Amino acid sequence: MTTIALNETSTLVYQRPHSLATCNTNYCPGCTHGIAHRLLAEAIDELGLQERTILVAPVGCSVFAYKYFQMDGCEAAHGRAPAMATGIKRVQPEKMVVTYQGDGDLASIGMAEIVHAAARGENITTIFVNNAIYGMTGGQMAPTSLPGQKTTSSPFGRDTQMTGYPVRMSELLSTLDGATYIVRRSLHDIANIRKAKKAILTALKVQMNGMGFSMVELLSSCPTNWGLEPSEALHWIEKNMIPAFPLGDYKVHEEVKSL
């Protein structure tokens, strides 16, 4: 990273969080993974957790997340990040363990692992990026794809008679006694991004205090695979995704309110 010396009259208002590595990412223009990464990195910086956080990356567009964060990281098998995180956390309970997973990873192939990690009250934090599509493999139908949504594997639109309905993970996990903090936020505008940041901070605090499983679901855009301009994609989140995946706090344990 090029460091520009500030003169006496300048004020630093914005910089790369220390917890983000100084490398280019492979994300497409307009993708909200970058925002999600930044929010997580800022939260880790603000809580002073960089030196004791271990990030578990998924399989999907964020497969390289372990390289994009300036902290220890590893790469899980598809869907298995919560199990891998469990292994790391159980032997090093004093460390912070964060999984970063997409919808295909978490809600399809990794359904068993996320449900059981939550049911056990595993003291880890999951950042769940839901963009209703498989990005890395080129835009196939995801477990969270909306009814009628056209993808490369549902070219006539998702037919619920044939492929069923989107899975609402926050709602589903919130029914588990082991889950402590489960919320859904969106990254489609500034106000919502701020709310998402606050939620990530809370989720990390839940883990810091040994309070159990926390997950922040982030509704995200995939302009490339949705076939939309980045700005249109943000609008698509608001118009189509939020009605299907309502924002809100699905599980907030009593203890969390005092954080």
Place this chain on the structure above:
Amino acid sequence: MQMEFVFAGFGGQGIMFVGQVLAYAGMDTGLEVTWIPSYGPEMRGGTANCCVVLADRPIGSPVVHYPQVAVAFNNPSFEKYEPAIAPNGLLVYNSSMITLDRTRSDIEYLPVPATVIADELGDMRLTNMVMLGAAISARPTLSLDAVKQALDDHLPSHRRDLLEANFMALERGMACALNPAFTK
């Protein structure tokens, strides 16, 4: 020398434990020993069995198809192992419970009213030790003292109060081997 025993009966009759006592006694006597249970669906209902091999050189198979001694606690076990016993082998059977007729002339039979004896001693759970006493008396591979020592060493702590009764059960079983009904 190699001596193979099969113990068989209903689950809950102390089949596994009696085999282990024999195995412990063999180990303490300095012999090579293996013990293996039947395991799996067979554990529930039907016969539970375990196989104990004592030998003075390394034991190949711990599983034996044609044992020299079978100790049968109930009818299904008698039925299953009577045909399997090696020629000149021995079938020790619980005559308090087994009503089947003998069908072979090339093995020895030793009927032991083990449940009745155990009842006389005040605890049905002693049936297994009566049967073991009879078996080691009829096929003197190990001494009574070695078996008693094994019991003393391995009887679970919550059953220690039954130690003396177990010794008596072994002795009553041994006496059965002198029974005139013990014929070829």
Place this chain on the structure above:
Amino acid sequence: MTKQMLKGNIAIAEAAIRAGVEAYFGYPITPQTELLEHMSKRMIELKRVFLQAESEVAAINMVYGAACTGVRVMTSSSSPGFSLMQEGLSYIAGSELPCVVVDVMRGGPGLGNILPSQGDYFQITRSAGHGDYHPIVLAPASVQEAIDLTVLAFELADKYRHIVIVAADGLIGQMMEPAELPPMQAVATERPSWALTGAKDREPNAIASFYLKAEEEEAFNQKIQTTLQKIQKTEQRSTEFYTDDCEILVVGYGTAGRIALSAVQTARDNGMKVGLFRPLTLWPFPEKRLSELADVVGACLVVEMNAGQMVEDVRLATGGQIPVSFYGRMGGVIPMPDEILHEIETHCRQLKNCEGIVTLSERAK
């Protein structure tokens, strides 16, 4: 330490504990469940990590996670569960992490049954997952060997940063035999430099098995192959009986090997010049010693509890020098000493009748 009667499954668990295993993750499956149950009690008593996972898939990925932190970690399963672990094993191999996996093999394919088998030989020695690697595979034939090889498994795993599989079967797992446990080792307090312990006062560590560029992936594969070659050179292990003057060599591992020993002993009692070669490492296969023996014996009989898997390695190792035949039972059936003896006798007759086979005594002339 003195000998005690120990059940194979429990002996393996306790040996692992004494070898300093810090974390165990597993899922119940017969015939290895006593191993998991023993861990569930002892690991908690010792304030180490025990967790019953939701599946073998999760268990192996928990092992993967724990292995990233540099601790001694293990799981155990039986054939169908082992199949589910292959994905995770491949990732562990691709990340060069040490771990120990116990496979108490049972009859298959499919759900099969819960009886002893060696049907997983190909599966565990060839790769145990996608990609190009071999785990180290150790095959105990007794409860004592199960203990000793479990301890060795952790040492080899750490030494080579590699997967070590203890390949037992239902019989070894369920049997009780007198055996001696090793003394208790303290768990390691130091973590290796590559471990994920939090990037404090150092650059971040990354553990992954992801190389988008073919050349990078190939370079990594070459690194693995270099490790494997080193293992192949230094870690071949086997044991043998009556091989000094034998004309027929019986080859078997694990349960099949110990049962074959009974047959070999009886054959010797009957004056037949028969020996036994029992591999302790299935990968690396002890080809060096077997190839030496092939120079002096007249024929080889391989005994397995499968349709003939290791026999391929025996043929490779003996390189066509001698006839290699096979006797196996499948599906949980254990070959009995008298069956193996019958095979040996048949061989002896053939060896005497068959031209072209030169017996040891003839070679001596």
